[in-house]
Amino acid sequence: MKGIFVVGAGPAGMFAARQMALAGYDVFIFNRDIKPGGLVEYGIYPVKEKMKSGLRKQFAQVLAMPNVHYFGNVQMGEDRALKIQDLQAMHPAAIVFACGAQGAKKLGLPGSDAKGVYAAKDFVYAYNQLPPYASMDFSTGKRVAIVGVGNVAIDIARWVLEDAPNRVTESVVVIARRGPLEVKFDEKEIEYVEQHVSRDELSAELERVRERCARCNQDVSAPKLFQEHFRKLANPEYVAVPPRLSFRFLSSPSAILADANGRIARLQVAENDLVLKADGSTSAVANGQHSELEVDTLIFAIGDEHDPKIGLPMGPHGYATDTDAVHPNEPGYQVVDPKTGTAIPGWFVAGWARKASTGLAGIARHDGEVSAARAIEYVKNAPETQTLNEREIVARLESLGLQPVTKEDLSLLGRVEDAIAQERKVPSFKFSKNEEMLQAIEEEQMRV
Template identity: 25%
Template sequence: MSRRLRVAIVGAGPAGIYAADILDKAEKAGVEVNIDLFERMPAPFGLIRYGVAPDHPRIKGIVNALHKVLDRPGIRLLGNVDYGSDIKLDDLREFYDAIIFSTGASADRPLDIPGIELPGSHGAADFVSWYDGHPDVSRTWPLTATSVAVLGVGNVALDVARILAKTADELLTTEIPPNVYEGLKASPVTDVHVFGRRGPAQAKFTPMELRELDHSPNVEVIVHPEDIEFDEGSMTAIRGSKQVDMVVKTLQEWAIRDHSDPADSANAGRKRLHLHFFHSPSEVLGDHESGVTGLRTERTELTGDGNVRGTGEFHDWNVQAVYRAVGYLSSNLAEIPFDNTTGTVPNQAGRVLDLDEEQMPGIYVTGWIKRGPVGLIGHTKGDAAETIDSLLADVEELAEAKQPDPDAILEFLDERGVPFTTWEGWGRLDAHERALGEPQGRERVKVVERTEMVRVSREHQA
């Protein structure tokens, strides 16, 4: 290819940055490329910054690898730019030969049971956004319940349960903002109940996430022996996966240990985190005036193949709040086809397909918006590799950008009055947050307000 390829990536989370990394290395294959990463947040890293619990330093360590990618000269960050309002598809086509969407999934998947809409019934993604200091959500959260239900047995469900059960002072060593600390410190919660529809062998959390529940001296994890049950399908899953085997063994160990007496003064202030299996949520109890007053579940039983069926036996739980953690859902993108059933953009190996299932020239997807919100963060590398392979195979057919000068998009954003941030601006915000944390012996204190993030990032920006 005789000209330098200009590529826009919309979304600067792990999926987008992995795609930039692989594409940037394509120069070894004889393709020269400039890459601009557009991000609607003033800061990069997406899910790592706004979707991972603050007490997960090992997972947040992925930022170090992503940081090295964004440090490269051929990759540029343009933050605080919202696709669909600040910039449209035709605008991007003007400045780029190809566009990759990597906008992820940040909305809660719905759960269709009676009462799910009551006050006190929340989506886990909304709660995660609050405790992670997302700039576009409320600074307050209604933490008034003494007993809470969390629906789902994935890693997000465990994150939500752990944050609710831990003391605020335990989290003060992390980057949580002051409003989150104050909110959690005032929380009266004593019991957190996590409910899974199927059995221990079908749980979706990882062994590391599970074991972390038991690391706090202020939280007692309780598993009931009657919930430890396996059928042939379960045993096949255990034998076929080391991860499943580790999860099951941990749960079995917890089920046979003695539990403390809540009435014992030695346990005063200690919270209880209950893991329940074979309980399918059937109704959130309460009314619109009083809010959530309980949760009704139906006991289930294994059918031999790892699936379950209802038994007709119901149990009412005395809880005052319900958090559904049954999966994330991507949001549709302006001018891009969207499958509302799967929550993905129709594509073939990352090439976006229009309503007639024809390829939209120069338009690609990667990450959760491509395949759905499944798998761990590292799994997006495979997605990115497939998408970049498709893009590189199409290089000779891509329409050349009308305005390929790298400065042209900056002038466009300035003319639109978009206060965009840059990679250098992230360096300033990063240093500012670390300085806020230093007097308290913390790595950083996250800035929450968007206007303040933009102000710090754009300070002295040329």
């Protein structure tokens, strides 16, 4: 029996699994988290419930396919009980790695180990209730700095300005290494927090960087910027509401200074000039000047990178792959040995495991489907193999000391969580500890 393995159950993995199951193959999904969904479940902003529940339903439909098998609570990695070699020893005809981008980009700044300094993904995992992050300290203080100007930075600003329980936020400053015309957030996302931006303060910041941007032919005058990126501010009647949200452009963090308790107290930032490149884009270059900002919390939202501990060979830009046939400068779907440049037969990547931090859930879905098509094409012509069946795989995982959660277990867990939500009269409830989920499954197994 030619079975295909998928590592990771985010949108890329789940839709890859669907495609391969529809082609008639038995598909076995190995997922770090107990629940499927990846960043859809544990990254997308908590109140985007409609989007999350729509995708949850689609994931449930994938799991309901009789030839899709699921093992949650199973983390694969060189430092884990389950390694790539263990998967290989179960004789899959191919493996699609859709494990996302679990490493955080680091700037290597002095003082980075101070308390109150977090990576964005860990922070959003925590507020989305992913174990073990949900039980770790991600406390925020009065003055929060967020580095990065993408949608993730704006999600985090929204959380600390509007939704975090017990928040004491007085101000949030979003720090961008380049100028105001190069912000990466979507119009829809900034609308959730725009009301916290002071028109005078933003105008003063635009004036501060105006001349440096003009050298690259960028007009960052306030009326133009308000029209393009901060629509509410263009309305003469607009009045900002506290807490305060401000922006600091042309600035890169250069050092973190802690107080006597070891918590961040000040952030040193290097001032940048903008330099126009031959292709018309710009780069930020430090101009030798520095300033200091008083902050007690710092969150880096500068993107994720591939985790080398997964055990896939690493290339210069993440997991080593061929090049994309359609976009020759981008990573392709086939994993290669970087030393020889030759393909590793039957190993494919999909979603953020192919291109870290790229695109929305719909893009990851499409990427999973393209990767699945490549895997199917490979498996059709691959030699016959005797992939272990579900029972044998569970036994193998248990022999490694793991406690896999199957799709039947997930249904039981869903039932318990729904019952708790009903009892508490809340739209949804989810456990934030693996032990609680495993216990709920066990109790429900005994009950039915």
